[in-house]
Amino acid sequence: MTDNNDKELSKSLIQTITESDLTKIGIDIAEISIDSILENGVLKDLPIVGSLIGIWKTGVAVNDFRFLNKMILFLKESSSLSETNRKKIIEDLEDSKYQSEVGEKLIAIIDKLETGSKAKLLGKTLTLFGNKIISKDEFWRVSFIIERLPMSDIIALKNWKNIELNSVYDIRRHLYLSVGLGWFVMNISSTGFCWQERLCEIFDEYLIE
Known part of the structure; x- marks a missing residue:
């Protein structure tokens, strides 16, 4: 992905987390295909999915499709948090000196995850932070561990x-x-x-x- 694509995905991911109704993501991830994404309004209406579809206009690579699968699993696992809570999460995760880095960090981590199981763990970790069970520092440390350790x-x-x-x-x-x-x-x-x-x-x- 290019730098412009990264910035677009970062912005759309934050918008998805803070503004979308994630409880509607009830689709079985095993049933996701390119056609189902284009036809399924629930998925297509998520800003992050819309951005990915825009990037895919020149063709969909296997890695891009795997990235979407991991992204949907991450978002679905985070769906138990209310929209208000999710907005607060992003505010709390942001560093005043680097306001744009939260989305970029999450995109980078999700992109590097080797399995969908890890994407679920990352979504659970975001939920733990939203429920104040772990701190901001612990969220990023656990995310780093999930990314780097074999399952x-x-x-x-x-x-x-x-x-x-x-x-x-x-x-x-x-x-x-x-x-x-x-x-x-x-x-x-x-x-x-x-x-x-x-x-x-x-x-x-x-x-x-």
């Missing part, structure tokens, strides 16, 4: 309380450390790898079923 390693966090990080095999432990889910502690009382408990709890208690 199998995310699912493994469900059992983190029963696992010593020191005993996790090297590759997985390295991945956990690289995204901030653990660190190396060396002091009088402890030496070794320790979990970042709050982030692990967010995945365990709220995101992983």
Whole structure:
């Protein structure tokens, strides 16, 4: 996508989150096709979908269609939040110095997600922030983890309380450390790898079923 396309998608995503009735997204994602998007008013009326259709006028690539699937799953998972709440979320996520970055960040993250399951997790994370269960900083940290970790390693966090990080095999432990889910502690009382408990709890208690 070009820079102009990125800016258009960023603006339309924010408009979709803050102004659209996301509760109407009841379509089975497995049934989505190009024809159904063009014919289904509910999807076509979402600003983000309209922008994508405009970009697709020169032809639809597989990656573009995968991006739309992930976007719809993300929005559908966020639909439990009221429109008023969603407007407040965007305001709270914005940095006063970089007002336009929220949409750009979300677009970039969603584009890089490898599966629809991760898109659902990101939507759940936005809902947690909207319900004040996690902070702004935690939202972006969890989003980073969802983007970077393989899904199998995310699912493994469900059992983190029963696992010593020191005993996790090297590759997985390295991945956990690289995204901030653990660190190396060396002091009088402890030496070794320790979990970042709050982030692990967010995945365990709220995101992983």
